[in-house]
Amino acid sequence: MRNARKMWAALVAPALLLTGCSLLQSKASDQGLAGVGDPYFPTYGNSGYDVAHYGLKVRFDPSSGRLDGTNTVRATATQPLDRFHLDLYGLTVATVTVDGQPAEATREADELIITPKAPIAKGAAFTTEIAYGGRPADTPEKDAENNGFFTSRRGAVAVGEPQSAAAWFPVNDHPSDKALYDIELTVPAGYSGISNGLLRGRSEQADGWNSWQWQVTSPMASYLALMAVGRYRVVQGVHKGKPMITAIAAKVPVGEADENLARTPEVADFLETIAGPYPFDAYGGIVVADRRVEDEMESQTRPVYTAATWEDGPDTGILAHELAHQWFGDSVSVATWQDIWLNEGFATYAEWLWLEHDGGPTLQQQYDQRYADRKSELWEVPPGDPGREEIFSDSVYERGGMTLIALRKLVGDEKFSAILRTWTQRHRDGNANTADFIALAEQTSGQQLDAFFDKWLYAKGRPS
Ligand SMILES: [Zn+2]
Numbered sequence: 001m002r003n004a005r006k007m008w009a010a011l012v013a014p015a016l017l018l019t020g021c022s023l024l025q026s027k028a029s030d031q032g033l034a035g036v037g038d039p040y041f042p043t044y045g046n047s048g049y050d051v052a053h054y055g056l057k058v059r060f061d062p063s064s065g066r067l068d069g070t071n072t073v074r075a076t077a078t079q080p081l082d083r084f085h086l087d088l089y090g091l092t093v094a095t096v097t098v099d100g101q102p103a104e105a106t107r108e109a110d111e112l113i114i115t116p117k118a119p120i121a122k123g124a125a126f127t128t129e130i131a132y133g134g135r136p137a138d139t140p141e142k143d144a145e146n147n148g149f150f151t152s153r154r155g156a157v158a159v160g161e162p163q164s165a166a167a168w169f170p171v172n173d174h175p176s177d178k179a180l181y182d183i184e185l186t187v188p189a190g191y192s193g194i195s196n197g198l199l200r201g202r203s204e205q206a207d208g209w210n211s212w213q214w215q216v217t218s219p220m221a222s223y224l225a226l227m228a229v230g231r232y233r234v235v236q237g238v239h240k241g242k243p244m245i246t247a248i249a250a251k252v253p254v255g256e257a258d259e260n261l262a263r264t265p266e267v268a269d270f271l272e273t274i275a276g277p278y279p280f281d282a283y284g285g286i287v288v289a290d291r292r293v294e295d296e297m298e299s300q301t302r303p304v305y306t307a308a309t310w311e312d313g314p315d316t317g318i319l320a321h322e323l324a325h326q327w328f329g330d331s332v333s334v335a336t337w338q339d340i341w342l343n344e345g346f347a348t349y350a351e352w353l354w355l356e357h358d359g360g361p362t363l364q365q366q367y368d369q370r371y372a373d374r375k376s377e378l379w380e381v382p383p384g385d386p387g388r389e390e391i392f393s394d395s396v397y398e399r400g401g402m403t404l405i406a407l408r409k410l411v412g413d414e415k416f417s418a419i420l421r422t423w424t425q426r427h428r429d430g431n432a433n434t435a436d437f438i439a440l441a442e443q444t445s446g447q448q449l450d451a452f453f454d455k456w457l458y459a460k461g462r463p464s
Contacts, residue, residue: 001161001344001392002296002321030119032084034111036174040337040388044163045174046085046111049075052125054179056169059186059209060193060229065151067091068133071169074125081120086112087166087173089149091134098128105130112170130170137167139292150290154251155191155230157288159297159304162337162391165222175333176431178219186211187229194228194247196220196300198282199236216300218280219429221333226299228286233258239265243282245302249289256310257287260319267319270354271327276421279331279428285322298325298347316358317351324350327424335433340391341383341457342437345400352401367405370398374462378402384434384457403456406463410452411445419444 032048055072073086089110096105098116106113112130120126136149139160148160149167158168165171172179185193186209193212200213232247233254246261264285268278284302287309296318297304303322309315328350329343352366361369370378381387381395383403390396408416419441427436434457442449455463 001298001325002318002347002397030080030082032079032081034085036176038174038176038336038338040391041162041174044087044337045172045177046087048079048081048084049077049126049172051075051172051177051179054169054171054181054183056181057184057186058168058227060156060227062153062155062188062191062229065135065156066133067136067156067168069169070129070131071171072127072129073170074127075172076125077120077122080122081116083113083115084120086114086128086130086170087163088112088132088170089166090137091132093170094131094133096128096130099126103128110166132170139167148293150292152290154249154289155187155228157230157290157293157304158225158227159288159293159299161223161297163223165225168227169225171222171225173222175221175223175337176335178221178333178429178431180218181214181216181220181225183214183216183225183227184211185214185227185229190231191229192232192234192247194226194232194234194286194302196224196226196302197280198243199245218300218331220300221330224298224300224330226286226302226304228288228304230289232286239268239283240278242278242280243284245282245284246286247284247302248287249307251289252287252307256313257305260310260314260316261285261287261305263316263319264323267316267354268323268326270357271320271324271350274350274353274417274420275324275327276424279327279424285319296322298322298329298343300330301326317355317360320354321347321351331429332424332427333431335431337388337391338385339433340386341396341400341403342432342434344392344397345383345403348397348401349404352405363405367402370402371462376462379462380460382458382460384453399456403453406456407441407449407452410449411441411447415445 035043036045038044053074058069060067093105096103101117104115138151139148148164149158166173183195187193189208195214197214197216200215203211231250234247237244248257280301282301287305289307293306324347328346352363356362378395378399381390381393383396383400386396438453
């Protein structure tokens with residue numbers, strides 16, 4: 001994500017605390033619990049199982065704002081389960097089955113609690129199917145990062161970090177449980193239904209509505225799942241043998257957005273020179289029109305850009321930032337939200353590197369300009385442990401990026417390059433944390449780097 005505004009966190013922090021706090025009291029051993037124990041957001045996601053695949057069929061009617069869906073979730077129990085949780089904001093659950101048998105479903109705050117007829121054994125694979133529907137709760141203005149669902153007369157878009165998936169489907173909503181997806185969006189004729197990955201087909205239903213069938217073939221963190229319904233200029237092409245699908249809201253004037261978005265392959269190819277092969281089997285991007293969506297977002301294979309992104313002219317830095325996340329964040333995902341600098345610091349570094357390549361300021365200038373400011377707020381927030389209210393603060397982005405520049409100087413270009421490439425290769429399609437990165441940097445460079453990372457990532461104050 002690249003944040004258009006500063007200090008959003010203070011506005012949304014109280015809301016973040018609401019999800020299922022009371023459920024932490026549950027202690028019975030054969031229950032999956034609310035929360036995977038994230039140090040910043042302990043109630044996010046759920047324990048007790050590991051999702052392999054979501055089969056989502058969602059019908060959205062822009063005229064009423066109503067969404068109706070079925071979600072077929074294939075998972076494996078990581079402990080004996082008498083019951084388990086999924087995250088779901090609002091919406092009404094109609095029926096739930098587990099392995100084809102009707103199951104009991106109750107709701108507690110934003111948790112859907114499912115009790116199968118028979119307990120599930122540890123290690124057993126199971127399938128739960130949930131039919132649900134309603135009007136997704138519209139996200140308040142300036143709260144895009146939490147529960148991001150935006151409905152307008154023109155359609156809807158679901159996008160937001162650290163949580164947005166539960167606004168439109170029942171989900172284990174934490175990046176540590178990545179899964180494959182098949183997503184079918186059914187929309188009225190004339191509308192597009194845009195999501196992640198490959199477009200496997202479009203079929204017309206009996207009532208004249210169209211189903212768009214998307215397939216995500218690399219594991220995806222739930223916050224990267226995209227749903228956009230509206231009138232879009234959809235362009236399908238091919239780059240390096242992989243489909244490239246872009247969509248630009250019809251309301252956005254033809255011109256700058258189209259021209260900038262079309263540079264996606266060029267920027268992605270440049271990023272391959274620092275991060276290794278592009279990690280997914282599709283390229284793309286989407287420009288949404290809803291002005292409440294203020295931040296660009298690295299939705300997997302199809303980053304979201306906003307109505308404002310190219311309003312004032314060309315900007316390829318933002319392309320570099322969101323595309324860099326395809327490696328740093330999407331393919332290699334954070335283990336916990338405390339590791340957010342592994343996404344944003346790396347994407348910022350890649351953005352600066354692209355700007356240098358494109359004739360903008362050099363990497364050294366980006367560094368020097370920030371380092372020169374002794375009173376900068378960058379020195380107040382340690383990017384390796386920013387605190388949950390500061391996960392999208394400037395320090396996570398810029399001091400995070402500066403950390404990589406400083407590391408590069410310390411270990412040399414060749415070893416630094418090896419570190420980045422090994423990082424994306426070793427953790428591809430998985431999760432990693434800051435300790436993993438430090439260990440890799442030490443192993444590759446042959447240097448003891450604890451003191452270096454302590455001052456850059458964990459200490460307050462400007463590193464000497
Ligand atoms: Zn970002």
